[in-house]
Amino acid sequence: MADRADYVWMDGKIVPWAEAKVHVSADTVLRGGNIFEGMRAYWSEAERELYIFRNAEHLKRLRQSAKIMRMSIAYSDAQLTAGFIELLRKNRFTEGVHFRPVVYFGEGEAYGFKPEEVHNGVFVLAYSRPHAKSITTGIHSCTSTWRRNSDVSSPSRLKAAANYHNSRLATVEARLNGFGVPIMLNDRGEVAESPGSCFMMVRDGVLVTPPVTADILESITRATLIQLARDELGLQVLERDIDRSEVYIADEAFFCGSGAEVLPIVSVDHYPVGEGKVGPLTKAIQDLYFRVAKGGVPKYRHWLTPVYGEAGAAAAAAQ
Ligand SMILES: Cc1ncc(COP(=O)(O)O)c(C=O)c1O
Numbered sequence: 001m002a003d004r005a006d007y008v009w010m011d012g013k014i015v016p017w018a019e020a021k022v023h024v025s026a027d028t029v030l031r032g033g034n035i036f037e038g039m040r041a042y043w044s045e046a047e048r049e050l051y052i053f054r055n056a057e058h059l060k061r062l063r064q065s066a067k068i069m070r071m072s073i074a075y076s077d078a079q080l081t082a083g084f085i086e087l088l089r090k091n092r093f094t095e096g097v098h099f100r101p102v103v104y105f106g107e108g109e110a111y112g113f114k115p116e117e118v119h120n121g122v123f124v125l126a127y128s129r130p131h132a133k134s135i136t137t138g139i140h141s142c143t144s145t146w147r148r149n150s151d152v153s154s155p156s157r158l159k160a161a162a163n164y165h166n167s168r169l170a171t172v173e174a175r176l177n178g179f180g181v182p183i184m185l186n187d188r189g190e191v192a193e194s195p196g197s198c199f200m201m202v203r204d205g206v207l208v209t210p211p212v213t214a215d216i217l218e219s220i221t222r223a224t225l226i227q228l229a230r231d232e233l234g235l236q237v238l239e240r241d242i243d244r245s246e247v248y249i250a251d252e253a254f255f256c257g258s259g260a261e262v263l264p265i266v267s268v269d270h271y272p273v274g275e276g277k278v279g280p281l282t283k284a285i286q287d288l289y290f291r292v293a294k295g296g297v298p299k300y301r302h303w304l305t306p307v308y309g310e311a312g313a314a315a316a317a318a319q
Pocket of ligand 1 (some may be wrong): 038193194195196198199216217218219220221222256257258259260
Protein backbone atom coordinates (compact mmCIF):
# COMPACT_ATOMS: atom_id res chain seq x y z
CA MET A 1 0.00 0.00 0.00
CA ALA A 2 1.19 3.53 -0.76
CA ASP A 3 1.76 5.82 2.21
CA ARG A 4 -1.62 7.38 1.79
CA ALA A 5 -4.79 5.39 2.09
CA ASP A 6 -7.26 4.70 -0.71
CA TYR A 7 -10.18 6.31 1.11
CA VAL A 8 -10.94 9.42 3.14
CA TRP A 9 -13.76 9.95 5.65
CA MET A 10 -15.53 13.17 4.78
CA ASP A 11 -18.58 14.49 6.60
CA GLY A 12 -19.98 11.10 7.43
CA LYS A 13 -19.11 9.35 4.18
CA ILE A 14 -16.22 7.26 2.94
CA VAL A 15 -14.97 8.73 -0.36
CA PRO A 16 -12.11 7.71 -2.66
CA TRP A 17 -8.93 9.71 -2.03
CA ALA A 18 -9.17 11.62 -5.35
CA GLU A 19 -12.72 12.76 -4.63
CA ALA A 20 -12.08 14.23 -1.17
CA LYS A 21 -12.13 17.94 -2.03
CA VAL A 22 -12.88 21.36 -0.59
CA HIS A 23 -13.27 24.51 -2.68
CA VAL A 24 -10.26 26.81 -3.22
CA SER A 25 -12.23 29.68 -1.66
CA ALA A 26 -12.62 27.83 1.65
CA ASP A 27 -11.19 29.53 4.71
CA THR A 28 -9.11 26.42 5.42
CA VAL A 29 -7.34 26.94 2.08
CA LEU A 30 -7.01 30.73 2.24
CA ARG A 31 -6.02 31.19 5.88
CA GLY A 32 -5.31 27.73 7.25
CA GLY A 33 -8.60 27.88 9.19
CA ASN A 34 -8.73 24.41 10.68
CA ILE A 35 -7.99 22.44 13.80
CA PHE A 36 -6.89 18.85 13.82
CA GLU A 37 -5.51 15.88 15.69
CA GLY A 38 -2.59 13.63 14.79
CA MET A 39 -3.39 10.12 16.00
CA ARG A 40 -1.89 6.68 15.70
CA ALA A 41 -3.24 3.19 15.54
CA TYR A 42 -0.86 0.34 16.34
CA TRP A 43 -1.00 -3.14 14.89
CA SER A 44 -0.68 -6.09 17.27
CA GLU A 45 0.60 -9.07 15.28
CA ALA A 46 -0.10 -11.39 18.23
CA GLU A 47 -3.79 -10.44 18.29
CA ARG A 48 -4.19 -9.54 14.58
CA GLU A 49 -5.82 -6.35 15.78
CA LEU A 50 -5.32 -2.65 15.14
CA TYR A 51 -5.61 -0.40 18.21
CA ILE A 52 -6.28 3.34 18.17
CA PHE A 53 -4.12 4.85 20.90
CA ARG A 54 -5.77 7.19 23.43
CA ASN A 55 -8.77 8.00 21.28
CA ALA A 56 -10.77 9.66 24.08
CA GLU A 57 -7.88 11.99 24.96
CA HIS A 58 -7.43 13.08 21.34
CA LEU A 59 -11.15 13.79 20.99
CA LYS A 60 -11.06 15.81 24.20
CA ARG A 61 -8.18 17.92 22.87
CA LEU A 62 -9.93 18.38 19.51
CA ARG A 63 -12.90 19.84 21.39
CA GLN A 64 -10.61 22.10 23.41
CA SER A 65 -9.06 23.42 20.18
CA ALA A 66 -12.58 23.95 18.79
CA LYS A 67 -13.57 25.87 21.91
CA ILE A 68 -10.63 28.27 21.66
CA MET A 69 -11.45 28.77 17.95
CA ARG A 70 -15.19 29.27 18.76
CA MET A 71 -15.86 26.50 16.29
CA SER A 72 -18.61 23.90 16.50
CA ILE A 73 -18.17 20.25 15.56
CA ALA A 74 -21.24 18.69 13.98
CA TYR A 75 -20.42 15.17 15.17
CA SER A 76 -20.43 13.53 18.60
CA ASP A 77 -17.39 11.68 19.93
CA ALA A 78 -19.21 8.40 19.22
CA GLN A 79 -19.84 9.42 15.60
CA LEU A 80 -16.23 10.50 15.10
CA THR A 81 -14.91 7.30 16.67
CA ALA A 82 -17.20 5.23 14.47
CA GLY A 83 -15.86 7.23 11.50
CA PHE A 84 -12.23 6.50 12.46
CA ILE A 85 -12.98 2.79 12.78
CA GLU A 86 -14.89 2.72 9.50
CA LEU A 87 -12.03 4.49 7.69
CA LEU A 88 -9.29 2.27 9.12
CA ARG A 89 -11.31 -0.86 8.33
CA LYS A 90 -12.12 0.29 4.81
CA ASN A 91 -8.43 0.85 4.09
CA ARG A 92 -7.68 -2.59 5.54
CA PHE A 93 -4.64 -1.44 7.51
CA THR A 94 -2.57 -4.19 9.08
CA GLU A 95 0.40 -2.03 10.12
CA GLY A 96 1.04 1.21 11.98
CA VAL A 97 -1.26 4.04 10.90
CA HIS A 98 -1.13 7.79 11.42
CA PHE A 99 -4.46 9.51 10.93
CA ARG A 100 -5.59 13.06 11.06
CA PRO A 101 -9.13 14.21 11.84
CA VAL A 102 -9.49 17.81 10.60
CA VAL A 103 -12.30 20.22 11.44
CA TYR A 104 -12.16 22.97 8.87
CA PHE A 105 -13.77 26.29 8.10
CA GLY A 106 -15.20 26.16 4.58
CA GLU A 107 -17.02 28.78 2.58
CA GLY A 108 -19.33 31.47 3.90
CA GLU A 109 -18.98 34.95 5.30
CA ALA A 110 -16.24 36.96 3.55
CA TYR A 111 -12.92 36.61 5.40
CA GLY A 112 -14.34 33.77 7.47
CA PHE A 113 -14.20 35.51 10.84
CA LYS A 114 -17.78 34.82 11.98
CA PRO A 115 -17.76 31.14 12.91
CA GLU A 116 -21.56 30.90 12.88
CA GLU A 117 -21.68 32.18 9.28
CA VAL A 118 -19.04 29.91 7.87
CA HIS A 119 -19.75 26.35 6.87
CA ASN A 120 -17.55 23.90 8.67
CA GLY A 121 -16.89 20.26 8.03
CA VAL A 122 -14.78 17.33 9.11
CA PHE A 123 -12.54 14.97 7.21
CA VAL A 124 -10.15 12.26 8.30
CA LEU A 125 -7.00 11.34 6.37
CA ALA A 126 -5.04 8.18 7.10
CA TYR A 127 -1.50 7.17 6.16
CA SER A 128 0.44 4.00 6.61
CA ARG A 129 3.27 4.97 8.95
CA PRO A 130 5.70 2.40 10.27
CA HIS A 131 8.30 3.44 12.85
CA ALA A 132 10.96 5.83 11.50
CA LYS A 133 14.52 4.43 11.38
CA SER A 134 15.66 7.38 13.49
CA ILE A 135 13.83 6.12 16.58
CA THR A 136 16.59 3.51 16.82
CA THR A 137 19.57 5.66 15.83
CA GLY A 138 18.51 9.00 17.31
CA ILE A 139 18.83 12.38 15.62
CA HIS A 140 21.15 15.38 15.60
CA SER A 141 19.16 18.38 16.78
CA CYS A 142 19.84 22.12 16.97
CA THR A 143 18.33 25.19 18.57
CA SER A 144 16.10 26.95 16.07
CA THR A 145 16.51 30.67 15.51
CA TRP A 146 12.69 30.78 15.26
CA ARG A 147 10.71 31.12 18.50
CA ARG A 148 7.65 28.97 19.20
CA ASN A 149 4.29 30.70 18.85
CA SER A 150 3.46 32.58 22.01
CA ASP A 151 0.19 32.18 23.93
CA VAL A 152 -0.48 35.89 23.54
CA SER A 153 -0.45 35.71 19.74
CA SER A 154 -1.20 32.23 18.42
CA PRO A 155 -1.47 29.75 21.31
CA SER A 156 0.63 26.63 20.82
CA ARG A 157 -1.82 24.64 22.97
CA LEU A 158 -4.30 25.11 20.13
CA LYS A 159 -3.73 22.41 17.55
CA ALA A 160 -4.54 24.60 14.57
CA ALA A 161 -2.99 24.22 11.13
CA ALA A 162 -2.00 27.90 11.08
CA ASN A 163 0.39 27.29 14.00
CA TYR A 164 2.35 24.95 11.76
CA HIS A 165 3.61 27.77 9.55
CA ASN A 166 5.87 28.53 12.51
CA SER A 167 6.82 24.84 12.62
CA ARG A 168 7.61 24.88 8.94
CA LEU A 169 10.05 27.79 9.23
CA ALA A 170 11.96 25.99 11.98
CA THR A 171 11.96 22.58 10.26
CA VAL A 172 13.19 23.87 6.91
CA GLU A 173 15.91 25.98 8.54
CA ALA A 174 17.17 22.99 10.54
CA ARG A 175 17.23 20.77 7.44
CA LEU A 176 19.10 23.35 5.36
CA ASN A 177 21.67 23.53 8.15
CA GLY A 178 22.08 19.75 8.11
CA PHE A 179 20.17 18.92 11.31
CA GLY A 180 17.19 16.75 12.11
CA VAL A 181 14.27 17.95 14.24
CA PRO A 182 15.12 21.27 15.96
CA ILE A 183 14.38 22.49 19.50
CA MET A 184 12.34 25.69 19.60
CA LEU A 185 12.63 28.18 22.44
CA ASN A 186 9.66 30.25 23.55
CA ASP A 187 9.52 34.07 23.73
CA ARG A 188 11.10 33.93 27.19
CA GLY A 189 14.08 32.03 25.83
CA GLU A 190 13.21 28.76 27.60
CA VAL A 191 12.89 25.44 25.82
CA ALA A 192 9.37 24.99 24.43
CA GLU A 193 9.11 21.99 22.09
CA SER A 194 9.99 20.88 18.58
CA PRO A 195 7.92 21.90 15.53
CA GLY A 196 5.84 18.74 15.99
CA SER A 197 6.69 17.04 19.30
CA CYS A 198 7.48 17.70 22.95
CA PHE A 199 10.90 17.69 24.59
CA MET A 200 12.16 15.64 27.53
CA MET A 201 15.62 15.26 29.03
CA VAL A 202 17.25 13.23 31.78
CA ARG A 203 19.52 14.90 34.33
CA ASP A 204 20.95 12.82 37.18
CA GLY A 205 18.25 10.19 36.76
CA VAL A 206 15.38 12.72 36.84
CA LEU A 207 13.10 13.11 33.83
CA VAL A 208 12.60 16.83 33.13
CA THR A 209 10.15 18.40 30.66
CA PRO A 210 8.87 21.96 30.12
CA PRO A 211 5.50 22.76 31.76
CA VAL A 212 2.29 23.12 29.75
CA THR A 213 2.65 26.90 30.20
CA ALA A 214 5.92 26.98 28.18
CA ASP A 215 4.13 27.56 24.83
CA ILE A 216 3.77 23.89 23.98
CA LEU A 217 0.99 21.68 22.76
CA GLU A 218 -0.57 19.81 25.69
CA SER A 219 0.80 16.59 24.29
CA ILE A 220 -0.94 13.30 24.94
CA THR A 221 2.32 11.37 24.53
CA ARG A 222 4.00 13.69 27.03
CA ALA A 223 1.21 12.98 29.58
CA THR A 224 1.43 9.25 28.80
CA LEU A 225 5.20 9.14 29.34
CA ILE A 226 5.05 11.17 32.54
CA GLN A 227 2.55 8.65 33.94
CA LEU A 228 4.49 5.60 32.74
CA ALA A 229 7.84 6.97 33.96
CA ARG A 230 6.45 7.63 37.44
CA ASP A 231 4.21 4.59 37.87
CA GLU A 232 6.07 1.88 35.98
CA LEU A 233 9.73 2.96 36.00
CA GLY A 234 9.73 4.68 39.41
CA LEU A 235 11.35 7.82 37.98
CA GLN A 236 11.07 11.27 39.44
CA VAL A 237 9.53 13.60 36.83
CA LEU A 238 9.83 17.38 36.95
CA GLU A 239 7.73 19.73 34.84
CA ARG A 240 9.76 22.93 34.90
CA ASP A 241 11.41 25.49 32.65
CA ILE A 242 14.54 24.27 30.86
CA ASP A 243 17.36 26.62 29.89
CA ARG A 244 19.11 26.18 26.57
CA SER A 245 22.48 25.49 28.21
CA GLU A 246 20.96 22.72 30.35
CA VAL A 247 20.25 20.75 27.21
CA TYR A 248 23.99 20.77 26.41
CA ILE A 249 24.79 19.06 29.71
CA ALA A 250 21.81 16.69 29.82
CA ASP A 251 22.57 12.97 30.21
CA GLU A 252 19.81 12.01 27.76
CA ALA A 253 17.22 13.80 25.66
CA PHE A 254 14.35 12.87 23.36
CA PHE A 255 11.30 14.21 21.58
CA CYS A 256 7.89 12.63 22.03
CA GLY A 257 4.60 12.79 20.18
CA SER A 258 2.01 10.65 18.43
CA GLY A 259 3.89 11.06 15.16
CA ALA A 260 7.46 11.25 16.53
CA GLU A 261 6.79 8.46 19.09
CA VAL A 262 9.89 8.44 21.35
CA LEU A 263 12.68 9.95 19.24
CA PRO A 264 16.14 9.98 20.87
CA ILE A 265 18.38 13.05 20.47
CA VAL A 266 22.08 12.23 20.30
CA SER A 267 23.43 15.77 19.85
CA VAL A 268 22.24 19.38 20.03
CA ASP A 269 24.12 22.23 18.30
CA HIS A 270 27.03 19.76 17.86
CA TYR A 271 27.23 19.08 21.61
CA PRO A 272 26.90 15.33 22.20
CA VAL A 273 23.98 14.51 24.52
CA GLY A 274 25.48 12.31 27.25
CA GLU A 275 27.71 9.86 25.44
CA GLY A 276 26.33 10.89 22.07
CA LYS A 277 24.17 7.80 21.67
CA VAL A 278 20.66 6.68 22.60
CA GLY A 279 20.46 6.78 26.42
CA PRO A 280 19.38 3.80 28.56
CA LEU A 281 16.38 5.51 30.16
CA THR A 282 15.26 6.81 26.76
CA LYS A 283 15.40 3.24 25.46
CA ALA A 284 13.48 1.90 28.49
CA ILE A 285 10.79 4.57 28.08
CA GLN A 286 10.55 3.90 24.34
CA ASP A 287 10.23 0.11 24.84
CA LEU A 288 7.54 0.54 27.48
CA TYR A 289 5.63 3.05 25.34
CA PHE A 290 5.48 0.63 22.42
CA ARG A 291 4.48 -2.31 24.60
CA VAL A 292 1.63 -0.26 26.06
CA ALA A 293 0.51 1.12 22.66
CA LYS A 294 0.48 -2.34 21.09
CA GLY A 295 -1.62 -3.89 23.86
CA GLY A 296 1.16 -5.73 25.73
CA VAL A 297 0.46 -4.23 29.16
CA PRO A 298 -2.98 -5.24 30.54
CA LYS A 299 -3.15 -2.32 33.00
CA TYR A 300 -3.26 0.17 30.12
CA ARG A 301 -5.56 -1.64 27.69
CA HIS A 302 -8.27 0.91 28.44
CA TRP A 303 -6.17 3.39 26.40
CA LEU A 304 -6.74 1.28 23.27
CA THR A 305 -9.74 1.20 20.95
CA PRO A 306 -9.85 -1.93 18.77
CA VAL A 307 -10.61 -1.39 15.10
CA TYR A 308 -11.46 -4.82 13.74
CA GLY A 309 -12.87 -6.88 16.59
CA GLU A 310 -16.54 -6.95 17.54
CA ALA A 311 -15.41 -4.81 20.41
CA GLY A 312 -14.32 -2.11 17.94
CA ALA A 313 -17.85 -1.08 17.17
CA ALA A 314 -18.99 -1.48 20.77
CA ALA A 315 -16.18 0.75 22.04
CA ALA A 316 -17.19 3.40 19.53
CA ALA A 317 -20.79 3.27 20.67
CA ALA A 318 -19.80 3.57 24.33
CA GLN A 319 -17.68 6.71 23.95
C1 LIG B 1 3.75 21.11 18.00
C2 LIG B 1 3.51 19.77 18.62
N1 LIG B 1 3.92 19.56 19.87
C3 LIG B 1 3.74 18.37 20.48
C4 LIG B 1 3.13 17.32 19.82
C5 LIG B 1 2.91 16.02 20.52
O1 LIG B 1 1.56 15.90 20.87
P1 LIG B 1 0.89 14.47 20.99
O2 LIG B 1 1.73 13.71 21.94
O3 LIG B 1 -0.45 14.73 21.57
O4 LIG B 1 0.85 13.87 19.66
C6 LIG B 1 2.67 17.51 18.51
C7 LIG B 1 1.98 16.46 17.74
O5 LIG B 1 2.28 15.34 17.69
C8 LIG B 1 2.86 18.76 17.90
O6 LIG B 1 2.45 18.97 16.64
